[in-house]
Amino acid sequence: MTFLQEKRAIGIAFIAAVLIAFVPSFATSYTVSMVMLLLLFYTLAQSWDWVGGELGYVNLSHYASYGIGAYVFAIAYTNGAHFLVALALASLVTSVIIALISIPLFRLQGEYFAFATLALLPLFDILASNLKSLTNGTEGIILPAEQVTGIAFLLMVGLAFLTFVTTTLIVHSPFGLVVRSIRDDEEAAESIGVRVLPRKIMVISAAIAATAGGIHGWYLSFIDPGTMFGLDVALVPIAMALLGGSALLWGPIVGVIVLVFLNQWLLAYFSILHAAFYGLIILLVGRYLPGGLLRSSLVRRIKFVSLLAKEHHERSSVSGNIVEGLDLTPPASGEQDVALECRSVSKNFGGNAALSDVSLTVRRGEIVGLIGANGSGKTTLFNCISRIYDVSSGEVLVDGQPITGLRKDEVAHAGIGRTYQIPRSFERMTVRENVTTALLGRSDPPRFEDALNEAARFVCYVGLGHHLDDSVSTLSAQKRKSLELARALATSPKILLIDEVASGLTPTEIDQFVAHIRELRDRYGLTIIWVEHIFSALAQVVDRVVVLEQGKVIANGTLDVVLTDEAVQRSYFGAKAAETEPC
Amino acid sequence: MAYLPDFGILAQLLINGILLGGLYALIAFGLSVIYGVAGILNFAHGTILAMISIAAAILFESLRLPLAVILLVLTPAGFVFGWVFHKVLLSPLQAREPHQRTIGTVLVTVGALIIIGDVTAVLAGAEQRVIRLSSTFFEIGSVIVSGTQIGILVAVSVSMIALHLFLVMSWTGSSIRAVAQNRIGAALCGADASNTSAMTFAIGASIVAIAGVLYVISYPVNPYSGFPLTVKAFSIILLGGVGNLPGTLIAGLFLGVAEAFVAFYWAPQWAPAISIIIVLGGLLLFPGLARTRRAA
Numbered sequence: 099m100t101f102l103q104e105k106r107a108i109g110i111a112f113i114a115a116v117l118i119a120f121v122p123s124f125a126t127s128y129t130v131s132m133v134m135l136l137l138l139f140y141t142l143a144q145s146w147d148w149v150g151g152e153l154g155y156v157n158l159s160h161y162a163s164y165g166i167g168a169y170v171f172a173i174a175y176t177n178g179a180h181f182l183v184a185l186a187l188a189s190l191v192t193s194v195i196i197a198l199i200s201i202p203l204f205r206l207q208g209e210y211f212a213f214a215t216l217a218l219l220p221l222f223d224i225l226a227s228n229l230k231s232l233t234n235g236t237e238g239i240i241l242p243a244e245q246v247t248g249i250a251f252l253l254m255v256g257l258a259f260l261t262f263v264t265t266t267l268i269v270h271s272p273f274g275l276v277v278r279s280i281r282d283d284e285e286a287a288e289s290i291g292v293r294v295l296p297r298k299i300m301v302i303s304a305a306i307a308a309t310a311g312g313i314h315g316w317y318l319s320f321i322d323p324g325t326m327f328g329l330d331v332a333l334v335p336i337a338m339a340l341l342g343g344s345a346l347l348w349g350p351i352v353g354v355i356v357l358v359f360l361n362q363w364l365l366a367y368f369s370i371l372h373a374a375f376y377g378l379i380i381l382l383v384g385r386y387l388p389g390g391l392l393r394s395s396l397v398r399r400i401k402f403v404s405l406l407a408k409e410h411h412e413r414s415s416v417s418g419n420i421v422e423g424l425d426l427t428p429p430a431s432g433e434q435d436v437a438l439e440c441r442s443v444s445k446n447f448g449g450n451a452a453l454s455d456v457s458l459t460v461r462r463g464e465i466v467g468l469i470g471a472n473g474s475g476k477t478t479l480f481n482c483i484s485r486i487y488d489v490s491s492g493e494v495l496v497d498g499q500p501i502t503g504l505r506k507d508e509v510a511h512a513g514i515g516r517t518y519q520i521p522r523s524f525e526r527m528t529v530r531e532n533v534t535t536a537l538l539g540r541s542d543p544p545r546f547e548d549a550l551n552e553a554a555r556f557v558c559y560v561g562l563g564h565h566l567d568d569s570v571s572t573l574s575a576q577k578r579k580s581l582e583l584a585r586a587l588a589t590s591p592k593i594l595l596i597d598e599v600a601s602g603l604t605p606t607e608i609d610q611f612v613a614h615i616r617e618l619r620d621r622y623g624l625t626i627i628w629v630e631h632i633f634s635a636l637a638q639v640v641d642r643v644v645v646l647e648q649g650k651v652i653a654n655g656t657l658d659v660v661l662t663d664e665a666v667q668r669s670y671f672g673a674k675a676a677e678t679e680p681c
Numbered sequence: 682m683a684y685l686p687d688f689g690i691l692a693q694l695l696i697n698g699i700l701l702g703g704l705y706a707l708i709a710f711g712l713s714v715i716y717g718v719a720g721i722l723n724f725a726h727g728t729i730l731a732m733i734s735i736a737a738a739i740l741f742e743s744l745r746l747p748l749a750v751i752l753l754v755l756t757p758a759g760f761v762f763g764w765v766f767h768k769v770l771l772s773p774l775q776a777r778e779p780h781q782r783t784i785g786t787v788l789v790t791v792g793a794l795i796i797i798g799d800v801t802a803v804l805a806g807a808e809q810r811v812i813r814l815s816s817t818f819f820e821i822g823s824v825i826v827s828g829t830q831i832g833i834l835v836a837v838s839v840s841m842i843a844l845h846l847f848l849v850m851s852w853t854g855s856s857i858r859a860v861a862q863n864r865i866g867a868a869l870c871g872a873d874a875s876n877t878s879a880m881t882f883a884i885g886a887s888i889v890a891i892a893g894v895l896y897v898i899s900y901p902v903n904p905y906s907g908f909p910l911t912v913k914a915f916s917i918i919l920l921g922g923v924g925n926l927p928g929t930l931i932a933g934l935f936l937g938v939a940e941a942f943v944a945f946y947w948a949p950q951w952a953p954a955i956s957i958i959i960v961l962g963g964l965l966l967f968p969g970l971a972r973t974r975r976a977a
Contacts, residue, residue: 154780156787202964209722210919212787214964216724217912217957224954281780329908330795340788370803377795384788385770388781525778 104270107347108263115259122251134251136358137258138314142335143342143350144261145306148268148299150336151344154281155204155211155296159218160307161335165326166192166222167308168315172239173232175316181249185312192308193301200297207284219327226323238322241315250317257309264306269347269410272538272546275527278345279535282524289484290589291510291539330373337380343390348406352392411528413567414550424559425544425552426590426622436498437462437625438483438593443492445478445649452478453649455492460593465619465626467636470646471670476629477519479646480595484516485509496593511541515591519598519629521578523570529557529581530566536588553588559614560584576602587618594618596628600635612638645670689823694941700830702937703837704896706930708910709917710841711888714848717924718857719878721771721786725794726914729886731907732801733759733893738810738902748812748894755890763886766793767879775875794908801904809901833895840891844884845926857881909953916956920963 118137122130146160167188174184199218206214226233233239268274277299279287315321325331334357342353357379364375387394392407438460445453453475460466468476481487483494485506493502496512504512524532533553537544544552557566560580565573573581579599586594596615600608616639618624630636636643643660645653647669653660660666712726733755740746740754770793774785816829848854856872857880864874896902917936921928936956944952 156784158787158791199961202961205964208783209787212783213722213724213915214957214960216791217915217960220909220912221954221957224950228948228950329905330799333791333795340784344784371799374796374799374803377792377799379792380788381770381792381796384785384792385773388777388785 104266108266111259111262115255119252119255122248130247130251132358132362134254134314134317136354137254138310139335139338139354139358140351141254141258141261141310142307143339143354144265145303145310146335147339147344147350148265148303149296151339151349152268152274152277152281153296153299155207155300156209156215157300157303158212158216158333158336159222160215160303161332162218162222162327163192163196163304163307164311164314165226165321166195167311168321168326169226169233169239169311170308171312171315172241172321175241176239181246181316185253185309188312189305189308192311193305196304197297197301200300204296204300219329219332223323223327226327233323236323238320241319241321243319246316246319250313253313254310254317257306257313261306264302265347270412272543272549275412275531275535276538278527278531279524282526283522285486285506286518286522286524287535287539288506289486289510289516290536290585291507291541292535293507293539330376333380334376337376337383340390341379341383341387343392343407346390346392346407347410349390349392352406353390356391411567411569412531412534412550414530414547414554424555424587424622426587426624435461437464437496438627439495439498440479440483441493441495443479443482443494444490445475445482445487446490451649453482456646456649456651458644458651458654460625460627462592462625463619463623464642465615465628465640467640467643468627468629468646469631469633469636469643469670473648474646475649476646477597478649480516480597480627480629483509483595484514507539510539510589510591513592514595515586515589515593516595517579517582517586517597517599521575521582523573523578523581523585525571526569528567528569529562529573529584530554532570532581533557533584533588536585540590556584556588557581559587561610583614591624593625593627596626596630598629598631600630600632608632608635611635615639690945692822692824694945695938696824696826696830698938698941699934700834700899700937701941702934703834703930704892704899704933705910705913705917705937706933707837707840707892707895708889709914709921709933710844710926710929711885711892712911712914713918713921713923713925713929714844714857714888715882715885716918718860718881719767719771721767721790721878721882722915723882723885724787724790724911725797725907726885726889727910727912728794728797728904728907729759729762730889730893730896730910731902731904732797733890734897734902735801735805735810735904737894738812738897739805741812742810748814748898752891752894755894756887759890759893760883760887763883764879766886767882771882772875772879775878794911798904798907805904807903807905809903810897811901812898814898829898833898836891836895840888841926841930844888853877853880857884913956916960919960 118133121133125133142160142164146157149155149157149160170191171184171188174187175181179187203211203214227236268277276287276292279292280296311326338353338357339350340353341357342351343349361372364372368375383390391397392403397407398404436459438458440456440458443453443456444451456475456479468479470476478487482489485501485504489502493500495501496514499512501509501512501514524535527535530550530553533556534549537549537552538546543549554566557563560583562577562580562584565577570578570581579602583596583599600611603611612635615626615628619626628636628640637657640657642654642656644651645660645666647665652669653663653666708727708730712723715726716722737751737755740751741748770789771786774782774789777785814829816827819826819828848858856867856877859867859870859872860874860877867877868874913936917929917932920935921930921932936959939959940952940955943955
């Protein structure tokens, strides 16, 4: 979707909001209450989707923010606050509570995160039921009977519109791209310099839900623990977002409309089992429609509806094959001679020492080959340098500064770029978006449009020009490795850690790759550590070879020296090589 | 008096806590085995327990069946339920990409939890049920222990030891542990990961069936009291470690005792909040707790 279309979507939403604002002046009170319900659930479902769909954290306690908001509003309002003050308080207090709770929560991922958030609902239920002096316990709070439906309705229209605009802004922005990279692989995103900010999004989403809770509580003029924190009601907005199509601009809207009307029909014809019915929808969506209605094959075949189901991907005018010049600044001549230093780095997994006392100094502009048998600790060393692992003891210094206490994104900003042996691309993004995210992760990120254009250069450099706007999931394993390199380069590293890129390449491709490595050093001044099993490739370009065996450095020197080393021949080339002449 | 702890009361609270904690540990172990092997965090775990507890109470009240018979009927029933549930609803999700698999299992088990609770309430009524056994009481000093309590404690211990031996000694047990450690490797050795997962889910469901019968002997259960138990079981495996039997047992006992003390010295209505507060506090103080999670 281009920016123009985003503007058009906001325009359509604005006209719709204005029209909806006039509904109370001509429609029946039943219609007004239905529209109110649609607006409320849209706001809740969509604000949930920022965290659940875009960021990929399944937050099952989103409804609790609505409940806390309603309670804060009710308590403030019954104590004489103006309704706008009470609403502001509702969103503020809820934001603070959620910000605090999210500190422990975001130490969890996947189902664990989902589970811990779900457990918050009974916690708030217990609090609301038992803090009687504040919440009036299970009896609930009755707000003064006033004619507020008109104002509350307008406020809800405004909030729903705000939610829609925020969504379009999140989706089409560098911020949105970064958020989606976290969804696809949080650790890889951090390693390319992305400052992870799940908490910020969760707080924004909570503030919106709390405001909705305040408005709706005022509108209902009664709240109690069951309607605010009940398990069966709490999951309804989530079911709506997922039923429609998570992370699609129109997905939550479709889900809300379908489920609200289905529920009205149900209320009219069935007296029991409403909760079971919702449970069944949730279960069936999980079992058969992982992507929601809009992504189902049936809907995709209907032309008009399929327009709503369009996945969002960033593009730009620049494409095709650009070969010349990468946006990389060679380091200034005044910089320190030692680029990277490992001082007695050890890493233990339980009782197993993966690295013991590894000391290594790499000078600026050097290309160092790191070899050793499988399991000798090569990748572990990379992981210790890029802070995927905490070192057990020892220190890593970049440009003389210790990086051992830094976050992963700070390590990237310090100048460490890396590839992964098993590629960790952002699966649901395009090749261009993958590289753009790395450009945006720089400490001085370019403008968004520039980043999208610039990404094309890096993509073409590694030979993926034909796949620029293809989804990563369509790439072969080898092409993903090339993408790894492009992404690592786009972070503008001073030191590049390459973890087995050549295995699987044809001889011609290997030569090309070796030429690239040489060019990266000669032209852009990069310092490179290269882990590789294809020794003939390594031998063409390295200044020095470091050999690891069982977590220890057993040799460190130029090719000739290391090759004739007896220990190396025994450990790496096999005992037989030790008997024959050195190559 | 309020300032000096009475040792009789302390001992009584400790024993009550251990009884409750033993049951928690058994429930948690069912959840833990399922999560460790099948990779499924079963949100409906406690709700299945509540359903079985209510079935047990009904069988006991209306048919006057002896407890042993009820156990003999409901444990296999739990097994079959678990097997079918996994085969029909969860197994097909394994083919999806990780993120969708997570969302899929969360939705399916959360959906099941709502359906089971609601349907049980409609069929059996929403009221509390409990099996009241007449029992002899033993007095040791000022501490009173009932024969039923001792019986439950023995049954919990026997179930956990039996499960441990099964996992360690039998071929099925070995294949379960193998799949827990490495799905593909286990498959190469002839342990069918899909069937093993279903088997584990079924075993987890039968453990929860045993726990359900034992639980309803001491504590009242209604169709909606299952979810708080799931939350507790989850807290316990987070503290004790996934698939770690001794860790689960210790964490379970700890939670049971903590709840007993909070209920007595503060107020009973705050006891259910303990587990989630322990989890949040634990994560805050020891970020390493989160490392017990499965790698994606």
